[in-house]
Amino acid sequence: MVAVHQLHKSFQTPGGVIEVLRGIDLQIKRNERVAVVGTSGAGKTTLMHILGGLDAPTSGDVRVEGERLFALRGHALDAFRNRTVGFVFQFHQLLPEFSALENVMMPRLIAGETRKLAGEKAADILSEVGLAHRLTHKPGALSGGEQQRVAIARALVNEPQLLLADEPTGNLDTGTSDEIVALLNRMHASKGLTMVIVTHNLPLAAGLDRILRIEDGVLAGDVLNCS
Numbered sequence: 648m649v650a651v652h653q654l655h656k657s658f659q660t661p662g663g664v665i666e667v668l669r670g671i672d673l674q675i676k677r678n679e680r681v682a683v684v685g686t687s688g689a690g691k692t693t694l695m696h697i698l699g700g701l702d703a704p705t706s707g708d709v710r711v712e713g714e715r716l717f718a719l720r721g722h723a724l725d726a727f728r729n730r731t732v733g734f735v736f737q738f739h740q741l742l743p744e745f746s747a748l749e750n751v752m753m754p755r756l757i758a759g760e761t762r763k764l765a766g767e768k769a770a771d772i773l774s775e776v777g778l779a780h781r782l783t784h785k786p787g788a789l790s791g792g793e794q795q796r797v798a799i800a801r802a803l804v805n806e807p808q809l810l811l812a813d814e815p816t817g818n819l820d821t822g823t824s825d826e827i828v829a830l831l832n833r834m835h836a837s838k839g840l841t842m843v844i845v846t847h848n849l850p851l852a853a854g855l856d857r858i859l860r861i862e863d864g865v866l867a868g869d870v871l872n873c874s
């Protein structure tokens with residue numbers, strides 16, 4: 648599903664060039680649930696952004712579903728990302744002036760669907776994440792857990808094969824965090840998703856199929872969870 652070959656990423660900063668990813672090789676199977684752990688600043692978010700085509704590597708290759716991500720340019724990359732990858736961030740990044748329904752419709756409207764069909768699909772997925780009663784609420788009128796459910800619905804509304812989540816429970820209390828983890832696992836099971844989740848939440852990581860540890864820009868550990 649995902650194949651990463653000799654991935655390097657450097658950033659130019661006022662203090663000079665910093666090498667954040669230093670030669671990562673990685674394969675992720677279809678339907679796998681992978682946790683990415685590591686100390687702060689290790690390069691986890693940078694890796695996720697590159698896996699999802701949000702940022703380009705300095706060198707190296709990423710294939711998603713056999714497609715060389717960075718051979719795609721402009722509109723072709725946008726379209727591939729919109730169709731194939733869903734993102735969930737720590738801070739939900741919902742648009743505050745739009746309702747839950749409108750936020751979730753957005754990726755389908757961007758893909759060119761009519762408002763009517765996009766609205767139906769968005770209502771269905773919001774219902775699947777337990778928010779059928781919150782369609783017209785704006786993000787500010789929702790709890791933190793509900794906001795994250797809307798963000799998960801938005802990530803899944805285009806039926807992507809790959810879900811990338813960066814600290815999806817990082818901003819939530821323990822109870823709400825457990826509900827979000829349960830929801831992600833339910834979505835994985837019902838939709839056959841491949842999931843990659845950056846997390847500092849060790850029980851979350853321990854519940855997934857595989858744990859990757861990134862340290863100082865390299866893959867320092869890769870453990871299958873056999874329990």
Ligand SMILES: Nc1ncnc2c1ncn2[C@@H]1O[C@H](COP(=O)(O)OP(=O)(O)OP(=O)(O)O)[C@@H](O)[C@H]1O
Binds near residue numbers: 665667686688691693
């Ligand atoms: N656009 C950028 N320009 C310059 N440096 C950057 C940029 N993005 C990330 N970095 C640096 O790259 C390093 C890795 O950042 P990254 O966000 O990938 O780490 P992380 O492992 O996700 O950390 P955390 O767990 O704290 O979120 C950090 O030192 C960060 O300051």
